[in-house]
Amino acid sequence: QSALTQPASVSGSPGQSITISCTGTSSDVGGYNYVSWYQQHPGKAPKVMIYDVNNRPSGVSDRFSGSKSGNTASLTISGLQAEDEADYYCCSYTTSDTLVFGGGTKLTVL
Amino acid sequence: QVQLVQSGAEVKKPGASVRVSCKASGYTFSNYDISWARQAPGQGLEWIGWTRGYNIKYAPNFQDRVSLTKDTYTSTAYMELRSLTSDDTAVYYCARNGGGLHYWGQGSLVTVSS
Numbered sequence: 001q002s003a004l005t006q007p008a009s010v011s012g013s014p015g016q017s018i019t020i021s022c023t024g025t026s027s028d029v030g031g032y033n034y035v036s037w038y039q040q041h042p043g044k045a046p047k048v049m050i051y052d053v054n055n056r057p058s059g060v061s062d063r064f065s066g067s068k069s070g071n072t073a074s075l076t077i078s079g080l081q082a083e084d085e086a087d088y089y090c091c092s093y094t095t096s097d098t099l100v101f102g103g104g105t106k107l108t109v110l
Numbered sequence: 111q112v113q114l115v116q117s118g119a120e121v122k123k124p125g126a127s128v129r130v131s132c133k134a135s136g137y138t139f140s141n142y143d144i145s146w147a148r149q150a151p152g153q154g155l156e157w158i159g160w161t162r163g164y165n166i167k168y169a170p171n172f173q174d175r176v177s178l179t180k181d182t183y184t185s186t187a188y189m190e191l192r193s194l195t196s197d198d199t200a201v202y203y204c205a206r207n208g209g210g211l212h213y214w215g216q217g218s219l220v221t222v223s224s
Binding site for chain 2 (some may be wrong): 036
């Protein structure tokens, strides 16, 4: 299985909105509504921000939202804050009953 | 509260094996699956496999070298990786499935060096 495709980096100014894409195939992203997104700060374990495409765990800011169209999932962060600067990874369930991560996206808040 | 506590850092020689443990608390261990992933220095997350009830699934890249087990009596999951090379130097994580990978262990650094 190949890693899902994410942009290597995105950036935005405080208060702006950004979107990170995650492209897979019909065997993973496109085939199931089981896409999740993780935020990881340096030296820390990942933290789930979105699960099942567009569900937010308790305690996660509503500035984070997820969506999917075809084989591409997206994470949108609105009202960017300095604390959002981190690496973000998407993850999808696959037809092989496995998971696959994206390559990761570094978000820089300018 | 849910916690996953992993074993400490390990230094191994090429060709050796390593076993990482992940002790769960704060929930009924048998009710949730456990995934394992790793992150090499400066690299992204890589999924290794998961225990799904009585089934175990491995990522193709690890199929021949990894074994995932669990002990429901001690609420502990284990990952063993064999035939280590320098490319296996990474932080290894366990995570509880359910609402995505909702809870993560603190990570266990495995260093492979001669």
